[in-house]
Amino acid sequence: MRVLEQLEPSRVLRYFEDLCAIPHGSGHTKAISDYCVRFAKDHGLSCRQDGANNVIIVKEAAPGYESAPTVILQGHLDMVCEKIPGCTIDMEKEGLCLTVDGDLVRAEGTTLGSDDGIAVAMALAVLDDDDISHPRLEVVLTTDEEIGMLGAAALDTASMEGRIMLNLDSEEEGVFIVGCAGGVTAECNLPVERREERAATWAITVDGLTGGHSGSEIDKGRAMSNLLMGRVLYALREAGVRLVSVEGGLKDNAISRTTTAEVTCQDAGALSKIVADMEEVLQREYAKTDPNLSVRWRQNEVHDVSLMTEKSTAAAVCMLACFPKGVQVMSREIPGLVQTSLNLGILRTEPTRVTASFCVRSSVKSQKRMLVERLMCLMENLGGTVRCSGDYPAWEYEEKSPLRELMTEVFAAQYGHPPRVEVMHSGVECGLLSDKLPGLDCVSFGPELRDIHTPRENMSLSSVRRTWALTLEVLRRLR
Numbered sequence: 001m002r003v004l005e006q007l008e009p010s011r012v013l014r015y016f017e018d019l020c021a022i023p024h025g026s027g028h029t030k031a032i033s034d035y036c037v038r039f040a041k042d043h044g045l046s047c048r049q050d051g052a053n054n055v056i057i058v059k060e061a062a063p064g065y066e067s068a069p070t071v072i073l074q075g076h077l078d079m080v081c082e083k084i085p086g087c088t089i090d091m092e093k094e095g096l097c098l099t100v101d102g103d104l105v106r107a108e109g110t111t112l113g114s115d116d117g118i119a120v121a122m123a124l125a126v127l128d129d130d131d132i133s134h135p136r137l138e139v140v141l142t143t144d145e146e147i148g149m150l151g152a153a154a155l156d157t158a159s160m161e162g163r164i165m166l167n168l169d170s171e172e173e174g175v176f177i178v179g180c181a182g183g184v185t186a187e188c189n190l191p192v193e194r195r196e197e198r199a200a201t202w203a204i205t206v207d208g209l210t211g212g213h214s215g216s217e218i219d220k221g222r223a224m225s226n227l228l229m230g231r232v233l234y235a236l237r238e239a240g241v242r243l244v245s246v247e248g249g250l251k252d253n254a255i256s257r258t259t260t261a262e263v264t265c266q267d268a269g270a271l272s273k274i275v276a277d278m279e280e281v282l283q284r285e286y287a288k289t290d291p292n293l294s295v296r297w298r299q300n301e302v303h304d305v306s307l308m309t310e311k312s313t314a315a316a317v318c319m320l321a322c323f324p325k326g327v328q329v330m331s332r333e334i335p336g337l338v339q340t341s342l343n344l345g346i347l348r349t350e351p352t353r354v355t356a357s358f359c360v361r362s363s364v365k366s367q368k369r370m371l372v373e374r375l376m377c378l379m380e381n382l383g384g385t386v387r388c389s390g391d392y393p394a395w396e397y398e399e400k401s402p403l404r405e406l407m408t409e410v411f412a413a414q415y416g417h418p419p420r421v422e423v424m425h426s427g428v429e430c431g432l433l434s435d436k437l438p439g440l441d442c443v444s445f446g447p448e449l450r451d452i453h454t455p456r457e458n459m460s461l462s463s464v465r466r467t468w469a470l471t472l473e474v475l476r477r478l479r
């Protein structure tokens with residue numbers, strides 16, 4: 001049974017529901033990509049699918065728009081798959097279970113993928129309707145945005161004519177995004193040496209942190225468990241600790257919420273006292289942002305253990321204690337905008353090394369470089385290395401943007417007040433695409449989506465209606 005059947009805008013919601021029936025988590029986009037190719041064939045539209053499963057569909061201009069410049073409609077095909085404990089849906093094989101609750105659409109027990117399925121649905125609805133007024137359209141649907149914008153990075157734009165782009169991957173209605181930070185993943189590797197011993201170990205855990213997104217929430221001043229562990233371990237030198245391992249965090253773009261270190265120690269009394277003292281200190285420092293913060297220890301039985309040498313332990317603790325944290329520079333041009341930041345998202349220990357994976361962001365290219373160099377400098381001195389990957393450029397704010405002006409005018413007429421126009425600190429594909437399409441004039445917007453990337457994700461139907469109307473009017477005026 002179709003859940004969104006009777007609701008408006010019916011074409012958009014019909015496609016949205018179709019897309020929700022196809023599993024399309026990041027890394028599993030072949031099926032949804034093929035669906036879009038089939039759609040294009042069924043509608044007699046020219047279409048190109050590449051090896052990364054990106055799809056570009058072209059529709060010629062509506063009558064009267066033949067001389068208007070091409071417009072790009074863009075969104076991403078993949079979604080973040082998250083579900084609540086106990087949910088039995090296999091998100092690699094099964095579709096979502098949509099429910100409507102007043103104005104909100106949700107998926108039972110899982111993420112909804114309105115980020116960014118609603119963009120794909122709107123684009124297909126435009127392509128499907130010959131009564132809509134629009135210039136020649138290039139619909140660009142990318143893959144694996146959520147795991148590092150891999151599709152957009154791989155996209156060959158040589159055949160693309162468009163230099164005006166509507167990106168539908170923003171989730172706050174009434175906000176136009178017109179610039180964003182660039183980023184890079186910097187993986188710090190510290191080689192370690194070990195000796196086999198028989199000893200009791202202690203597990204020290206920093207837990208209960210709030211966490212959050214390393215782009216949009218880096219300015220909230222929240223604690224980062226991976227870095228707090230550095231402080232705890234530094235303090236624990238007095239108890240004569242040696243490291244076995246230190247691990248924390250799940251994604252490099254998420255603020256780490258829990259970190260555990262396994263250590264041996266010479267003075268158990270000192271260890272428990274230092275851990276208790278550090279808990280008190282950190283709870284006081286982070287009372288506002290992380291009210292459930294805890295630092296605890298647990299003793300393990302005597303067992304065979306591969307211990308880092310004193311020298312390797314000291315290097316690992318120094319590394320963790322010295323890593324820079326969070327916001328580094330605020331923008332002087334745009335009040336409240338974080339210009340440069342970094343987040344130690346993932347900390348892992350292997351037999352021969354400790355790795356720390358950072359998400360580095362900046363809207364200024366040279367400052368992104370500066371932070372990577374700071375990490376290199378530290379790692380070189382400790383005998384380690386830094387490996388960079390997934391580098392993507394910033395989307396720089398353009399003083400002059402005819403598209404932004406037009407959209408602001410259309411928005412103000414429709415809503416009775418102007419939109420908020422913002423630059424943001426987290427990445428969107430517009431950065432990569434404006435790098436590949438010189439002179440691109442681009443605005444990112446979209447309907448109201450809440451709690452994206454969590455099983456609470458929901459989409460406001462009334463805001464989809466308003467955003468759809470806005471999109472159609474902007475297309476009509478682009479001649």
Ligand SMILES: [Zn+2]
Pocket residue numbers: 076115116145169
């Ligand atoms: Zn998205």
